[in-house]
Amino acid sequence: MGERLGLKDGALFREQAFSGGAWIDAANGARIPVHDPFDGALVGHVPALSEAESAAAAEAAHSAWPAWAAMLPQERAALLRRWFELIVASREDLARIMTAEQGKPLSEARGEIDYAAAFVEFYAEEAKRPNIESVTSHLPDAEVELWREPVGVAALVTPWNFPCAMITRKAAAALAAGCPVVVHPSSETPFSALALAVLAERAGMPAGVFGVLTGAPATVVGPWTREPRVRALSFTGSTEIGRLLYGQCADTIKRLTMELGGHAPFLVFADADLDQAVEEAIKAKFATSGQDCLAANRIMVERPVYNAFCTRFAEATARLSVGRGVDDPDIGPLMNERALAKQRAHVDDAVAHGARVLTGGAGHPAGPLCFAPTVLADVPADALIWREETFGPVAAIAPFDAEDEAVTRANEGEYGLVAYLHTQDPRRIYRVSRALRFGMVAVNRTKVTGAPIPFGGYKQSGLGREGSRLGLEAFTEVKYVCRDWA
Numbered sequence: 001m002g003e004r005l006g007l008k009d010g011a012l013f014r015e016q017a018f019s020g021g022a023w024i025d026a027a028n029g030a031r032i033p034v035h036d037p038f039d040g041a042l043v044g045h046v047p048a049l050s051e052a053e054s055a056a057a058a059e060a061a062h063s064a065w066p067a068w069a070a071m072l073p074q075e076r077a078a079l080l081r082r083w084f085e086l087i088v089a090s091r092e093d094l095a096r097i098m099t100a101e102q103g104k105p106l107s108e109a110r111g112e113i114d115y116a117a118a119f120v121e122f123y124a125e126e127a128k129r130p131n132i133e134s135v136t137s138h139l140p141d142a143e144v145e146l147w148r149e150p151v152g153v154a155a156l157v158t159p160w161n162f163p164c165a166m167i168t169r170k171a172a173a174a175l176a177a178g179c180p181v182v183v184h185p186s187s188e189t190p191f192s193a194l195a196l197a198v199l200a201e202r203a204g205m206p207a208g209v210f211g212v213l214t215g216a217p218a219t220v221v222g223p224w225t226r227e228p229r230v231r232a233l234s235f236t237g238s239t240e241i242g243r244l245l246y247g248q249c250a251d252t253i254k255r256l257t258m259e260l261g262g263h264a265p266f267l268v269f270a271d272a273d274l275d276q277a278v279e280e281a282i283k284a285k286f287a288t289s290g291q292d293c294l295a296a297n298r299i300m301v302e303r304p305v306y307n308a309f310c311t312r313f314a315e316a317t318a319r320l321s322v323g324r325g326v327d328d329p330d331i332g333p334l335m336n337e338r339a340l341a342k343q344r345a346h347v348d349d350a351v352a353h354g355a356r357v358l359t360g361g362a363g364h365p366a367g368p369l370c371f372a373p374t375v376l377a378d379v380p381a382d383a384l385i386w387r388e389e390t391f392g393p394v395a396a397i398a399p400f401d402a403e404d405e406a407v408t409r410a411n412e413g414e415y416g417l418v419a420y421l422h423t424q425d426p427r428r429i430y431r432v433s434r435a436l437r438f439g440m441v442a443v444n445r446t447k448v449t450g451a452p453i454p455f456g457g458y459k460q461s462g463l464g465r466e467g468s469r470l471g472l473e474a475f476t477e478v479k480y481v482c483r484d485w486a
């Protein structure tokens, strides 16, 4: 299969799970097929592990914990550094595996590998930083210290839209903090995760420290949520599944990190640089075929420039190419039939509510799961697409008349991940950035992510932050030690 995907290093394509340092099949031989979303071709199979097999992986991780936690920070850092170097050296192969199973254009896949590798490099450095903090004592004759210690085994559950980066963003922080991890990748994109495991093994990660367990989500993840020795769960995915896992982790009071849905507003004020706003809106809406928690889903434009923005944005959208990921179009296929049906439903519902289709609006002839990049103007607030994550290449635009109105509407709803703002007025930048209830605010630009920054949302977009030094907090406990001088 490695040859069919055009891999230089065919061994990166593994059809087994990685548990306790061993490559395993399901004992009963059960497997899950994985298909290329562009044409439905079979990419390969992965084991459908049982609850017992998943529990055994957590057990192996727990056994590996004392030695991993006791390792000198610079030794853990060296292993992470080696993993980073191997990921970078395998960039092209990892990108091809990702494109085969996820469908995203090859240049986007390469960009994701760079992004994924950056977390491993960043946390390899952070692993070395001293973790003892001294505070002024509040007691006479006593010295006070705060220690950060690894929380224990961490379970990582990740989605299909970023099959590598969502894993390394969690795993590198956990491993740097001294926590072994068990990863459950999406069953739609498991091969990227397994390739990362091949490279972790080559880097010399001790057995049990990094496991990738495939199978039905409830079967694999259920035993981890119930297991008291799994001390942290970090999830990226929909708010709906996040809620479910939050509840399942209540009995064992786990540390939770949740990176959930987003429904980003994209505000364009009349004083914005309109060319720049259009260019950035295209990137913010159509990257990963719109299947991105950061996707600009609610584009709001101040009335004086509304028509000009709509026209230019629709023209730029109509120029986007659609096709097979390896041919590197602007937009690849959607992930599955459900996603395609949602685009149709959102367009039909918006039109029924009075929206105008400026371009697209239907399936695209490039492939069965391709949808034409679409622009809907005059979308009312009660249309489904204004209230729900679209997760596809359909852009919704509406006008606004005043700053207060724009901010109030942007803040509506359960999500608060990222908001985009285009204006040239410095005072407005300050006022609006302050007023937006979002974990991230991007001003006059789209790309805001990176390993050194805290990624995460307000409200029901999530809990905690990933990336940056804050990303370590999910995987550490604070111990307060008070020593008597007397």
Ligand code: NAD
Residues within 6 Å of the ligand: 157, 158, 159, 160, 161, 162, 166, 184, 185, 186, 187, 217, 218, 221, 222, 236, 237, 238, 239, 240, 241, 242, 244, 245, 258, 259, 260, 261, 262, 292, 293, 389, 417, 461, 462
């Ligand atoms: P999803 O919630 O359906 O699945 C995410 C992961 O959860 C998958 O690995 C899946 O196998 C697992 N899962 C599903 N059901 C489960 C269950 N019953 N028990 C245990 N695990 C289960 O999400 P998705 O459709 O794969 O991804 C899209 C969603 O992810 C969108 O809502 C998007 O906004 C969100 N997302 C958020 C971020 C972020 O950082 N905030 C990043 C990427 C994606």
